[in-house]
Amino acid sequence: MSTGAPVAVEGDRKVSVEEARAHGLSADEYRKIEQIIGRTPSWTELGVFSVMWSEHCSYKSSRRHLKTLPSTSELVVQGPGENAGAIDVGDGWAAVFKIESHNHPSFVEPYQGAATGVGGILRDIFTMGARPVASMNSLKFGSFEHRRTRYLLGGVVGGIGGYGNCVGVPTVAGEVMFDAAYNENILVNAFCLGLVRKDEMMSARARGVGNPVLYVGSATGRDGIHGASMASAEFDKESEAKRPAVQVGDPFTEKLLIEACLEAGRTGAIVAIQDMGAAGLTSSSSEMADRGGLGMELDLNLVPLREAGLTPYEILLSESQERMLIVAERGREGELQAVFEKWDLHAVVIGRVTDDRRWRMRWHREVVADLPVGALAADAPLYDRPAVAPKLVRDPEPSPNLSRKVTGEASAKNALRALLDSPNVASKKWVFRQYDSIVQSNTVEGPGSDAAVLRIKGSRRGIALKVDSNPRACALDPYLGAVGVVCEAVCNVACAGARPVGITNCLNYGNPERPEVMWQFIRGVDGLRDASLAFGAPVVSGNVSFYNETEGRAIPPTPTIAVLGVMLDVSQHVTQFFKNPGDAIAIVRTGRPSIAASEYAAVFGIDGGKLAPIELEHEAALVEALVAGAERGLIRSAHDIAEGGLAVAMAEACFNPRAILGAEVDLGRAGNADAVDFFGEGASTVILSIAPGDVTKVEELFASREIEFAVIGKVTREARLQIGKAIDEDVSELMRIYENAIPRRLAGSD
Amino acid sequence: MKWGVVRFPGSLDDGDSMHALADVMGESARILWHKETTLGGAECVLLPGGFSYGDYLRTGAIARFSPIMKSVAKFAADGGLVIGTCNGFQILCEAHLLPGALTRNRSLSFICERVWLRVENAKTPFTRATKQGDVLRLPIKHGEGLYVAPEDELRQMEERGQVILRYVDSQGRETESANPNGSMRAIAGVANERFNVFGLMPHPEHAVEAMLGGTDGRKIFESIAGGAR
């Protein structure tokens, strides 16, 4: 068994610092490689280091900070460290979930970029033995007027639908935002959740010296070579020409792979399994071996190829989709192969687990790469990048005309209409109609209400899901903004009647080598940590996407948070829509809203000043009260305030798809209600509708927790929205504006 | 009624159909793998929704050549009951067990939505638990549901009562906006001349539980099950 230097392959170039730099490694990183392995790396090894040590794969700028996130609770079955996190949701079930970004590929080729983003996150879920049962996504595009936005919107939505629908996983919720800040860097964050019996979860930890390693799924081609490096670099003028690096997905094969992997898992012959995602075969093999404290040796010439002539370098770096790597129990590989054959998928033994802690790749018996197993992942650089808060020119101050009173019909009425017509507020039906939201027969509440609600077959329990972000707030204050995002997502889940139990995050930022960006990131992680602790919802998985900037212009800090909630009885779930004329309408809130970072401020070009402060204890108490109210069947509807503020939320609550209703409310303040009351955002505010006989009981739930509770009016059969004297509108007219905002803008394009 | 639900590579609503029939409605149902050559004693065969063979070439074009389809065709020729939903409808048309074809939605987009359907013929084994003119609420989720057939064939089908379901609004009226995909004559479901084969684009299996949005789908399954020996 040779442990000498690897041999060169025909076509290999001479390895040098310059070549390393061309691969995206720094001179220091190259020297560290030489130090770790005690010699010059081979060409193949250089390629492998360049992807494994890229930001996307190694998390070298973020790992140090992510370690500070709370990741434990009584309900955590699997924390960070495997392919996804898992939370015990009761009745023997574990929910496996994660959110991931596919930002850079989606900007270059929107359909396939988004499609393969969905494919990738699905594999992270079913590699743990869980059947994927729900998807969500968070999308950020440039402004509607920007020349590329329509093309990117159509491509991304088409890709998510094209892949998700064909693979049979319902897309149950999501968010879409349009803002000029994303003109040159769109964001596509894809979430997936699967269910698995707690004791049947699979791992990606290699065990058993001599166990065979199987390659299963699609054949390998040249897709995505250096895709991980693309995600670790900003865009410049040449990015358009990088098209070949984008992977092409095949959802039909993925569906077969899901069925085959789950069926193969039931044989008991799978020791470990991992999907081939970023850095494909390289990352899956080295990580599985490393987790198990063992080694792995593969014969690359046994890998099924889609085209002739691929070199070992290309085979190792390929990001061809729909492939998994399996460590099987020795002697039982035939059983697994039979399952994959039934589903018409490749299943080839390409190597074995060893005991020498080496990662050794052979090409027709010659060794072309031979590295210590830890070198690629565990020994990857770990940076503590400098973080410096940007100098503020002055403290943000509210516009002078902000606190003008909203009196008379003109201003409040027009503002409400303008907001309902704003793409960030308006109905996203144009988007979610393109997604199958009902396959698998678990969707109790799909897109269009706040949180999605799914039932668990065979159990009374249900789960609620929401994904949220708020880049405008994070731009003003990266810490408080991040806290606010967690609060909003958690509040949505509680409004549905579910107790928040776990969080996954996708942290999207600019170039971490710039101290201001690193500062934004660290403050965001701080905010996420504090909020996660306050709600007792650990962060069990996540993803970091850096380098979201073009020619030095970064996106605003955009932590995207997805929250999982559990309800004991799914039939007690609550939606956001008013249901019965005569019901009392009440407001509960944890503080005063603010115009800062609001859609109102954006639409009317107003500087809203500072973000409203957030008291996490009150937020947690609000959540408790909402869940308690739902569990006792006391809450008829609950809708939290988001983009557009109270007036918009009030209108949305009237848009009951079964039959629209109306509302007659007064915000008090003796007719001096102003723009902040009507359209402010920020601290959690929830609109409740309650049966008149239950008002006292509900009031007690909130008052006993020191949460402001006020009945402000009632639901009416007549579909008119009346807010004090300032707003008196026909609800179907408002709904028409709300539903047409995006379609009319799209129709006007060609 | 003994049901056989066919599973092709890429079928998606096979699981939902099994859940609806066996778990919710207590029927006896089993999966028929596409490579099997007998129907396992099924009295009604259901071809479910999904993307069999990834919808490659044309939707349903490859599935119709699966081994199981020979048995399904013979079963239908002998008068056996066959129902195809969504992709199942597409496969039945490709297999010439039903007239016409399904093409890309007029809007070129996939649409997932609840729609209203009017029962045009309540005298079939698939609709006898309904009344003529009943309006049902069922979900659709498809990208290729635009039904086409040659004009004279359509005329004959209408005369014979082979048009079973039509897209309408909540009041039961045929309008432009009530037709989600541009189907000719707003046709959502048809039967063959013998009325033993039925294809529809909507998904009755997704409308059997109130908590998930409605139970009108039960009427179709009850119609079929009511004919059990």
Added chain:
Amino acid sequence: MFELQVRVFVTPRKGILDPQGRAVESSLHSLGFKNVAGVKVGKYILLEVEARNPAEARDEAKKMCEALLANPVIEDFRFEVDGE
């Protein structure tokens, strides 16, 4: 035996609604190609057929089109054979 290339063109039948064709036509018009009077979007299938002569390949290709490659309810087909 030769390996002959057969190029199959499948297009929507006249009278069948072709929303893709219409969408492409409208996009071309808005890009400034106002002289486009009509667009049909179809499929192009390349076959490598083993046959003794082009006539045999043509025969095989016709059967393949009728059996699988085109749906006569909604599509027309024509093809070109190498060597003809």
